[in-house]
Amino acid sequence: MEFSTQTTASLHQIKTSALAVGVYADGVLGPAADTIDRASNGAIRAVTKTEFRGRAGATLVLRNLAGVSAQRIVLVGLGKQEEYNARAHAGAEQAFAAYCVAAQLTEGVSTLVSLPLENASVRDRARAAAIAAGQAAYHYDATFGKPDRDARPKLKKIIQVVERADTAQTQLGLREGAAIANGMELTRTLGNLPGNVCTPSYLGDTARKLARDFKSLIKVEVLDRKQVEALGMGSFLSVARGSEEPLRFIVLRYNGKSAAAKKGKAAAGPVVLVGKGITFDAGGISLKPAATMDEMKYDMCGAASVLGTFRALGELAPALEVVGLVAACENLPSGKANKPGDVVTSMSGQTIEILNTDAEGRLVLCDALSYAERFKPSAVIDIATLTGACVVALGSVNTGLFSKDDALAEALLAAGRQAQDTAWRMPLDDAYQEQLKSNFADIANIGGPQAGAVTAACFLSRFTKAYPWAHLDIAGTAWRGGKDKGATGRPVPLLMQYLLNLNA
Numbered sequence: 001m002e003f004s005t006q007t008t009a010s011l012h013q014i015k016t017s018a019l020a021v022g023v024y025a026d027g028v029l030g031p032a033a034d035t036i037d038r039a040s041n042g043a044i045r046a047v048t049k050t051e052f053r054g055r056a057g058a059t060l061v062l063r064n065l066a067g068v069s070a071q072r073i074v075l076v077g078l079g080k081q082e083e084y085n086a087r088a089h090a091g092a093e094q095a096f097a098a099y100c101v102a103a104q105l106t107e108g109v110s111t112l113v114s115l116p117l118e119n120a121s122v123r124d125r126a127r128a129a130a131i132a133a134g135q136a137a138y139h140y141d142a143t144f145g146k147p148d149r150d151a152r153p154k155l156k157k158i159i160q161v162v163e164r165a166d167t168a169q170t171q172l173g174l175r176e177g178a179a180i181a182n183g184m185e186l187t188r189t190l191g192n193l194p195g196n197v198c199t200p201s202y203l204g205d206t207a208r209k210l211a212r213d214f215k216s217l218i219k220v221e222v223l224d225r226k227q228v229e230a231l232g233m234g235s236f237l238s239v240a241r242g243s244e245e246p247l248r249f250i251v252l253r254y255n256g257k258s259a260a261a262k263k264g265k266a267a268a269g270p271v272v273l274v275g276k277g278i279t280f281d282a283g284g285i286s287l288k289p290a291a292t293m294d295e296m297k298y299d300m301c302g303a304a305s306v307l308g309t310f311r312a313l314g315e316l317a318p319a320l321e322v323v324g325l326v327a328a329c330e331n332l333p334s335g336k337a338n339k340p341g342d343v344v345t346s347m348s349g350q351t352i353e354i355l356n357t358d359a360e361g362r363l364v365l366c367d368a369l370s371y372a373e374r375f376k377p378s379a380v381i382d383i384a385t386l387t388g389a390c391v392v393a394l395g396s397v398n399t400g401l402f403s404k405d406d407a408l409a410e411a412l413l414a415a416g417r418q419a420q421d422t423a424w425r426m427p428l429d430d431a432y433q434e435q436l437k438s439n440f441a442d443i444a445n446i447g448g449p450q451a452g453a454v455t456a457a458c459f460l461s462r463f464t465k466a467y468p469w470a471h472l473d474i475a476g477t478a479w480r481g482g483k484d485k486g487a488t489g490r491p492v493p494l495l496m497q498y499l500l501n502l503n504a
Contacts, residue, residue, distance in 0.1 A: 001137060001181070002157040003130050003174035007164045011111065012039035012068045014161070018061075018103070019070035020096040020110040024081040025054040032111035032161070036073055040065040044075065054078060056088055057095045074099055076112065086120040086128065090420045093129040097136035101153040113160045113170060122166045126173025127180070128420060131493060133158050134181025140192050140486065179315035180419075180496045184489030187301070187308030191479060191487025195280035195297040200248040200328035203277055203300065206307055207250045207326070214314030217256065223249040233367035235346040239360045240329035242284055242337025249368070250277075252306070252324035254313045269378040269467075270321035271499065274368045276361045276384035277303030277328030284331050284357030285339055292481065299361070301478035301487060302383040303328055308492045309499075318503040323375050327364040331357070343441045347371065348463055353441035361386045362445060362459045369463040379408050379468045381498075382460065383491065384475075389452030390426075391476040398424035399491050400473035402457035408468045412498055419493035423472065432458045 008014060011021075011032055022030035027048035029037060037044035043065050052060040056079030061072050076092045078084050092112050100108040113125045120128075137155050141147035162170045190198055190206065204222040211220040228237060228249050240247035253270075278299040282288060288296065303326040310324055338344075338357045345351050347370040352363065361384050372380050390400040399416070401423040403409040409425055416423040435447030435455050443462060447455030457471045477490045 001133060001155065001178065003133070003178050004157065004159050005167050005170050005174070006109070006159050006161050007167060008161060011035045011161065014109055015069045016071070016107060016109040016159070017105045018072040018074050018100055018108045020074045020076050020108065020112055022078045022092060022112055022115055023048060023052065023054040023075050024078045024084065027054065028081055030078065030115055032114065033075065036065070036068060039067040041067065044073070047075070052077070057091045059095050059099050061099070070109070078115070084117065086117065086124065087420050089115065089117055089120065089125055090128040090132050094132035094136050097133035097155065097158065100155045100158070101137050104154050106154050107157045107159070108155065109159045109161060111161045114162050114166070121169065122162065123169040123173035124418060126160060126170040127177035129160060130174045130177025131181050131184070134178065134184060135489070138185055138188060140189065142189060142193060143197065176316060176500065179312040180493055182315060183308035183312030183492045183496065186311045187304040187492050188487040188489045190304035190307065191298050191301045193297070195330070198297070198300065199245050199279055200277065200330070201246065203279065203303055203307070203326060203328045204248040204250055207252055210252070210307065210310055210314060217254055217314050217317060218310060219253045219255070221251040223251070231347060231371065233347045234344045235352055235363045236327050236329070236367040238338050238342070238344040238354070239331055239363050242334045243330035243332045245330050247329035250324070250326035250328060252310050254310055254320070254322040256317060256319045256321060269376045270323045271502070272323040272325060272372045272375055272377040272380040273306045273309060273495065274325045274365060274372060274380060274382040275303035275306035276300070276365055276382070276386065277326045278331050278361060278364065279328060281331045281358070281360065282333060284337050284360060285333050286356045286358040287333055288358060295479065295481065295485070298479045298487060299385050300328065301385050301474060304487070305383050305474070305478070305490070305492050305495065308489065309495045312492065312496050313499070318500060320499055320503050322499065323372070323377070325368045325372060327368040329364065331360045346463070350443060350462065351441040353438040353444045355444050356446045359446045359456070362456055365460055366463045369460060373466045377467045379470070380464060381412070381470045381472060381495070383472045383495070385478050386473045387453040387456050387475055390473040393426070393453055394424055394476055396476045396480065398422050399477045399494070400453055401425045401470060402428050402454070402473070403470035404428055404461070405468040405470065408470050411501065412470055412494065415498035415501055416491070416494045419497035421491050421493035421497070423491070423494065426457070427454055428457055428461065
């Protein structure tokens with residue numbers, strides 16, 4: 001989708017299919033709505049007195065207003081003026097884009113970025129607007145036999161009306177938001193594809209395509225079983241053993257170092273993003289219940305978010321160095337599969353007693369985290385749909401954030417707030433490590449029913465002593481269930497905002 005800006009003092013003269021203006025609760029008009037109201041002899045105030053109360057995210061369409069060139073004026077509810085914030089702004093932009101998609105429009109013009117908003121720059125607002133539009137326009141039909149081409153969104157362009165002084169920052173924010181939206185689109189599509197299509201090999205091919213598309217910035221290496229065996233990744237290998245589908249260990253390198261050098265920045269180690277890539281998780285011998293097992297195709301959303309982030313990095317080309325690691329395999333029951341009570345040896349040399357084969361994500365991640373040491377990273381962030389316990393704790397609003405590094409944790413939390421892709425910091429006290437004691441190995445892979453999300457993070461922490469590390473448990477935020485079932489693209493906005501802030 002194309003995003004652009006327009007500066008004008010004559011909103012009523014803009015010729016477009018749809019022009020969005022904001023209305024606060026109880027009929028308080030935003031500046032653009034007030035301008036259109038005066039041009040149309042009070043048409044907007046007339047409807048706010050009767051049928052439109054400005055509820056957040058609500059829309060009402062007024063057509064062919066006298067004195068107004070736009071075919072449609074879309075009133076977008078903003079909620080109470082004193083409660084209007086960055087999240088409400090993103091929701092308003094998405095509501096307008098969703099209307100344009102539903103009406104099969106090719107273009108829309110929005111005035112919402114120009115609304116005054118405390119603690120959010122015009123760049124932030126523009127970035128959020130582009131992400132929201134991308135989310136609204138996302139459409140999945142990759143596995144339909146006869147896709148309904150008429151149902152595909154026709155929306156190609158959204159123009160933001162801004163003050164002339166804000167043009168440059170708005171354009172920068174729109175460019176960033178468009179790239180993040182494209183990354184989210186890739187992440188969502190990978191998550192939504194079925195497990196018989198989106199295999200570990202498919203993820204490897206997707207990474208190779210990114211390297212072809214952004215050949216000057218992204219390099220990719222895809223390791224097979226023999227290469228993983230040579231690395232001594234016994235824990236990762238043990239999970240893959242139960243499936244006929246071959247594993248893949250994917251290494252992506254985004255290199256904006258030359259740009260950093262031109263800026264005179266001191267050299268620092270790369271940020272390493274590590275994604276859990278279980279392309280289907282049946283639980284192994286510790287078989288999951290049949291109900292909603294289809295959703296276990298989403299167990300690779302951590303890997304998908306790494307690939308989506310690299311898609312956005314390639315488009316924006318910030319002066320950074322980032323490494324992506326994806327440990328991809330299936331977790332299925334078979335005669336070769338892990339058994340409860342098995343002991344495996346990780347790449348780090350630590351032995352692990354497998355008490356539950358359905359706690360497999362940590363078994364693939366621990367070897368990837370050990371591999372990350374070779375890059376001498378400035379920070380390592382792993383992203384994983386790791387525990388149902390995190391869903392119980394935080395639902396689908398916040399991603400679970402675990403870290404003992406206060407600076408890294410706060411940077412991620414701040415990025416999440418800025419991107420409207422929020423996280424909540426969870427405890428990682430040493431006392432929880434007691435639950436992982438084993439009589440037969442250095443560590444058990446589960447810590448019992450209590451504090452399941454915490455003990456999973458504690459397990460991973462044992463493999464991260466060499467660098468600053470954070471763990472993002474996205475089990476509750478990476479996809480939605482029910483009638484709106486599908487991948488969300490989170491936490492690509494959080495990750496990209498964190499990286500962009502490093503480059504500020």
